[in-house]
Amino acid sequence: MTPALTFFIGLALLVLFGWYFATDQGPRKRLLAMTLMLLLVIFSIGTIWPPQKKIALGLDIQGGTSFLIRLVAGDKPITKGMLDQAVEVIRKRVDVFGVSEPIISPVGSDRILVQIPGLDTAKIQEARDQLSRVAKLEFRLVYTDNGERLQKIDAGKEVIPPEFRIETYKMQREGEKPVEERLLVKKKADLSGERVSNAGASYEKDGWVVHLRFDAEGAKQFGNITAANVHHRFAIVLDGVIQSAPVIQDAIYGGDAQITGRFTEDEARGLASVLENPLQTPVSIEEERSVSPTLGLDSIKASILAGLVGLAITLVCVAVYYKIPGLVANIALIINLILLVGAMTMFHFVLTLPGIAGIILTIGLSVDANVLIYERLREEMALGKSLKIALNTAYEKAFSSIFDANVTTLITAAILFWQATGPVRGFAIALTLGILASL
Missing domain, CATH: 3.30.70.3400 (Alpha-Beta Plaits)
Incomplete structure (x- = not known):
């Protein structure tokens, strides 16, 4: 579904919900409830289908x-x-x-x-x-004599200024061999990448470039530096390597800059990402491993089969024991599952093994609620009450127990989500959505 269609369907459902709660008991309220449930089921199925493309796996x-x-x-x-x-x-x-x-x-x-x-x-x-x-980005000024000081240093006539050092800049144009150039560059950065507020990549006539935008203070510093060093070179250094060393043609006060280089699209986009999100502390990858599925294809099929068999046994037992009310409970249970999976898909939750466990637990909680209601219904029917009165009384008497149990489980799920990490959070999310769908 397109975002626009999802929005309008959600708006229609919201209007129907408001109409439902504003309506007194009677045929109209039951008709609205039936319409709402039917629309929710259709919307959930549309969100889920096709499941192999829509349901994200962990x-x-x-x-x-x-x-x-x-x-x-x-x-x-x-x-x-x-x-x-x-x-x-x-x-x-x-x-x-x-x-x-x-x-x-x-x-x-x-x-x-x-x-x-x-x-x-x-x-x-x-x-x-x-x-x-x-992604330590720095802007450093190049010594302002067009390389004459560096030539004298190489000839032994001059020494390296204490605040500068010699670095190599490798420049390569498309279709040409790389050319190395030695530059006398400041040791200390004139402007750091901490002032970069936004970064992006785009393709221009000379290839892929990375655009930078500074924050207010960074834009001011950049403008002052460029104004004071017109016609001099400015080295753009990333992780200690000079990426480019353009000549400042004019003062730049807009707060924008760009890095040109030998970038592919992936490299440019990746560089923009790390510049926008720099690490304050260096890191190293201590361990790397490919994680094969803990459930192979055969195991997944076996798990699905086991789940369907278990669900079928539950449905049959409820139907046999409670007759017509049992069939109603089975339909409600299936609707609950559809709404649960639809909500997980719509909000882009990932299905993991703990999440599957949460869904299975939700089925048990739903069946438990139905058992409470129907046992109360039997008791009321045994007292000689009519079906309508007995059903209303059974719901009223069982609701407090069901509500307390679900609220307790929701509190537990909230604590799990708050304190746990990774897959356990998936369990908490699946359990919470299942409880809300059953209510």
Whole structure:
């Protein structure tokens, strides 16, 4: 479904819900309830179908790649703030790959576990580079004499100024061999990449370039530096390597800059991503492994078969024991499952093994609620009450027990989601959505 269609369907459902709650008991309210339920089921099926394309599978089902990343301590020890910043930065970098539900969680005090489901072999190296790159961007002025001082240094007539050092810039144009150029560049950055507020990549006449936008203070500093050094070179240094060293043609006060180089599309987009989300602390990949599905194809089929058989036995037992009310309960149970899977698909939740466990637990809770209601109904019918009165009384008496049980389970699920990480959160989400759907 298109976003526009989803919006209008949601709006229509919202109007019907309002109409339903504003209507008194009677045939109209029952008709509205039936219409709402039918529309929700159709909408959920449309969201789910086709399931092999719409339902996202987690790492434990479809496999992927796992990285254990360690923060490298420098002069200062690793703090919780450094770890949290690294987790957030890595999460944003992983989003570039467009994968569903990557697992990114801190391990101990200085490590981060990253699990990326469905990552093909071609992108593993790209992921490795994205995760480990610090992306320390600096703008440094080149010595302002067009290389004359460097020539004298090479001839032994001059010494290197204390605030400068010699670095090599490798320049390559398309179809030509790379040309190395030695530059006398400042040791200390005149402007750092911390002032970059936004970065993006685009294709221009000279190839792919990375555009930068500075924040207000960075734009002011950049403007002052360029104004004071017109016709002099300005080196753009990334992770200690000069990417380009253009000549400042005029003062630039707009807060925009660009990095040109020998970029492919993936490299330019990746560089823009890491520049927008720089790591404050260097990291190293301590462990990397490909995670094969813990459920192979045969195991997945066997699990689906086992689940369907278990569901069928539950439906048959309820129908046999409670007769017509049992059939109604079975229909409600199937509708509950459709709504649950539809909600998980619509909100892009990933189906993992703990999530499947949460769905199975939801089925048990729904059956338990129906048992409470129908046992109450039997008691009321045994007292000689009519079906309508007995049904209303059974719902009223059973509702408090069902509500208390579901609220207790929701509190537990909320604590799990709050304190747990990774797959356990998937369990908490599936359980919460299942309870809400059953209510």
